[in-house]
Amino acid sequence: MVRRDVLAGARDRVFDNRRLPSYEAGEIAVPFVVWGTEKVIARDTFWEEHSHPTHELLWNERGASSATIGPRVWTITSTVGLWIPAGVRHCGWTPAGTWHRAAQFGVHAVPSIADRPVAVEVTPLLRLLLGRLDGEELRADERARTEAMVLDLIAPARNEILLRIPESPLLAPIVSAVLEDPADTTTLAAWAARLGVSGRTVTRAFRAETGLGFSRWVATARVRHAITLLAHGEDIEEVAACVGYHSVSAFGTAFRRITGTSPGRFRVR
Structure with a gap:
């Protein structure tokens, strides 16, 4: 059922299939509070079901992608991201050309904002602060202040783009x-x-x-x-x-x- 949705309309296209490991929450100790990554996706990409030892926030600088958890499919854009608690198994679909962003949050330092996946409003300020954590060499006190501001700003979105698959x-x-x-x-x-x-x-x-x-x-x-x-x-x-x-x-x-x-x-x- 999961693949039927995320791959709908893609049967005749060539796409990358990515495999990632699955971890329980906190299974791997991480030395950071927030750690970000970004990548421009060159080809349509299906991310097979996996889970992280950290909480994860997904959003895009450009383009729209999706994440599937059980029968629920969230659409992820530049303004509506998705918070996935540590240990929650999910898969995803990222079209070619998407500028994909992700931030990992250590469970030792950051409580999950919810006990389930939840859409998050990605405001311009939140995006700026997350970019600062990714792209600048910060002193320890500067990084701690920026991380604290990020955690204060993360909140459920008023509108989530969620489709439940019967x-x-x-x-x-x-x-x-x-x-x-x-x-x-x-x-x-x-x-x-x-x-x-x-x-x-x-x-x-x-x-x-x-x-x-x-x-x-x-x-x-x-x-x-x-x-x-x-x-x-x-x-x-x-x-x-x-x-x-x-x-x-x-x-x-x-x-x-x-x-x-x-x-x-x-x-x-």
């Missing part, structure tokens, strides 16, 4: 169709007829597994795909059509409802 065999055809082609316009009634059940049955199944009705789940899947296209500079009108909207205004309404911002403002960011 695992029910009943919903599998719908999930596969939408993930492969977000522009698929098959209605709830048409899917119900195709599956030989009532529309109410499909709706109940979606709500039970994802907390969303059919229409909201499809809209969220479409917006996730749209974010990747917008992050690569695609025209808003073209993106709207690519994800199944017949007008830019309808696309904008759905985008704002799910992300809290407009497509145009997202592109500027």
